[in-house]
Amino acid sequence: MNPFAYARPTDLDAALRLIAANGSTDAARPATPGPTAPPDLAPAVNPATPGAANQYEVRFVAGGTNLLDLLKEGVQVAPTLVDINRLPFDRIEETPDGGLLLGALARNADTAYHPLVKQRYPLLADAILAGASPQLRNMASNGGNLLQRTRCYYFYDVATPCNKRTPGSGCSAIGGVTRQHAILGSSEHCIATHPSDMCVALAALEAVVHVQSVRGKREIAFADFHRLPGDRPDIDTTLAPDELITHIALPPAPQFAGHSAYLKLRERLSYAFALASVAAALEIAADGTIGAARIAVGGVAHKPWRRPEAEQLLQGQRPSDELFGRVADALLAGAIGRGSNDFKIPLARNAIVRALQVAAKGTVTNWNVSTPDQGEHA
Numbered sequence: 001m002n003p004f005a006y007a008r009p010t011d012l013d014a015a016l017r018l019i020a021a022n023g024s025t026d027a028a029r030p031a032t033p034g035p036t037a038p039p040d041l042a043p044a045v046n047p048a049t050p051g052a053a054n055q056y057e058v059r060f061v062a063g064g065t066n067l068l069d070l071l072k073e074g075v076q077v078a079p080t081l082v083d084i085n086r087l088p089f090d091r092i093e094e095t096p097d098g099g100l101l102l103g104a105l106a107r108n109a110d111t112a113y114h115p116l117v118k119q120r121y122p123l124l125a126d127a128i129l130a131g132a133s134p135q136l137r138n139m140a141s142n143g144g145n146l147l148q149r150t151r152c153y154y155f156y157d158v159a160t161p162c163n164k165r166t167p168g169s170g171c172s173a174i175g176g177v178t179r180q181h182a183i184l185g186s187s188e189h190c191i192a193t194h195p196s197d198m199c200v201a202l203a204a205l206e207a208v209v210h211v212q213s214v215r216g217k218r219e220i221a222f223a224d225f226h227r228l229p230g231d232r233p234d235i236d237t238t239l240a241p242d243e244l245i246t247h248i249a250l251p252p253a254p255q256f257a258g259h260s261a262y263l264k265l266r267e268r269l270s271y272a273f274a275l276a277s278v279a280a281a282l283e284i285a286a287d288g289t290i291g292a293a294r295i296a297v298g299g300v301a302h303k304p305w306r307r308p309e310a311e312q313l314l315q316g317q318r319p320s321d322e323l324f325g326r327v328a329d330a331l332l333a334g335a336i337g338r339g340s341n342d343f344k345i346p347l348a349r350n351a352i353v354r355a356l357q358v359a360a361k362g363t364v365t366n367w368n369v370s371t372p373d374q375g376e377h378a
C-alpha cells in the first residue's frame with residue numbers, strides 16, 4: 001500500500017475544507033455549479049511532499065471496507081485520506097412527514113436493525129441484510145455503500161485494461177468472462193454492474209441523497225445519483241469530487257410496508273454479490289387490486305434498474321403470474337447477454353416474477369415486525 005497522509009476532522013466544515021483545498025485529480029466527475037472553494041484554505045499536509053498536496057487525489061474514508069481494498073490493490077490512489085468517522089452523521093432520525101433520515105455514517109447493521117427501519121421500510125432492512133457479512137455490515141457505512149465500486153474482476157486486476165480504472169485503456173470484460181456483468185444499460189466502453197444490495201431498495205423507495213460541499217448543500221434524487229457508463233465509465237455517480245454525503249432521506253412509504261420483498265440470487269447462499277436481485281413494493285387496496293408499485297432490479301446494470309412504465313402496468317390490476325410476467329418483460333426489454341451472462345436474462349425475469357408474487361402475498365422477514373396493516377409474522 002502506498003503511503004498516505006491522514007486527517008481526522010471532528011467537524012463538517014473542516015472536512016469539507018480539507019477536500020476542497022486539496023481538490024481531486026479525479027477529473028472524471030464534473031464539479032457542480034456554484035462558487036469555487038475559497039482560495040485561502042490550508043491544504044491537508046502530505047508529510048512526504050509538503051506543498052504538493054494539490055496534485056493528490058483526496059478521498060473521504062468511512063468504514064473503509066471497499067476503499068482500503070482498492071488502495072491496497074493499487075486500483076485507486078489516494079495519498080490523502082480524510083477520515084470522516086468523527087462527523088456527527090451516525091444517527092437515524094424521524095422526519096415530521098413520517099419518513100426517516102439515515103445518517104451517512106450510520107452503519108449498515110445499525111440501519112437494518114433499527115426498529116423504525118424494520119417497521120416502516122422492511123424492504124430496506126432485508127436488502128441490507130442480504131449483503132456482505134455481519135462483520136462487514138458492522139463497519140460499512142450508509143454513505144460508503146452508495147459509493148462502493150463495481151466488482152468486475154478486471155477492474156480489480158491492474159494487469160488488465162479497464163476503462164473504469166484507466167480511462168481509454170479498453171474493456172477486458174467485453175469478449176472476456178461476463179458472468180457478473182450487465183445485461184441492460186451498458187455501453188461499448190463498460191459492461192460493469194453496480195454491486196450494492198442496499199441501493200436496489202433505496203431506488204425502489206425513491207430515497208433522496210443529501211450532499212454538502214463548501215459550495216453549499218444539495219439533494220439528489222436516487223434515480224439521478226448513479227449513472228450509466230456511456231463513454232465515461234470512470235464516473236460512477238453525479239456526486240462532485242468535493243461533495244460529502246451527509247444523509248439519505250427516505251420519504252414516507254406506509255403503503256408499501258406490508259407488501260414488499262427483496263429477492264437476491266447469487267452463487268452461494270451468503271457472502272456473495274447478486275447475479276440478479278429485485279426490490280419489489282406493492283400497494284394493495286382493500287379490494288385486492290394493486291395501487292402504486294415500485295420495482296428495482298440489481299446486478300443487471302451500472303445502476304439499480306427501474307422502468308416506471310413497467311410499474312404502471314400493475315396499477316389497478318389484480319396480482320397474477322401472467323401480469324407479473326408481462327411486467328418483467330417490460331422491465332427487461334432490450335436486455336443483451338454476452339455469452340457467459342446470457343443466463344441472467346431468464347434469471348432476472350424469474351426473480352422479478354417471484355419477488356412480485358412474494359410482495360403480493362405480504363412482507364416476509366427474518367424478524368418479527370409489526371407493520372401498519374399487518375400483524376406479527378416471522
Ligand SMILES: Cc1cc2nc3c(=O)[nH]c(=O)nc-3n(C[C@H](O)[C@H](O)[C@H](O)COP(=O)(O)OP(=O)(O)OC[C@H]3O[C@@H](n4cnc5c(N)ncnc54)[C@H](O)[C@@H]3O)c2cc1C
Binds near residue numbers: 059067
Ligand atoms: C468481502 C465483501 C463482500 C461484500 N458483499 C457485499 C454484498 O453482498 N452486497 C453489498 O451491497 N455490498 C457488499 N460488500 C460491499 C460493502 O457493502 C461496501 O464495501 C460498504 O458498504 C462500503 O462502505 P464503507 O463505509 O466501508 O465505505 P468506504 O470503503 O469507506 O468508502 C467507499 C467509497 O465511498 C466514499 N465515501 C464514504 N463515505 C462517504 C461520504 N459520506 N461522502 C462521500 N464519500 C464517501 C469513499 O471515499 C470511497 O470512495 C462487500 C464487501 C466486501 C469486502
Ligand code: SF4
Binds near residue numbers: 153154163
Ligand atoms: S466492464 Fe467496466 S469495469 Fe469491467 S473491465 Fe470493462 S470497463 Fe472495466
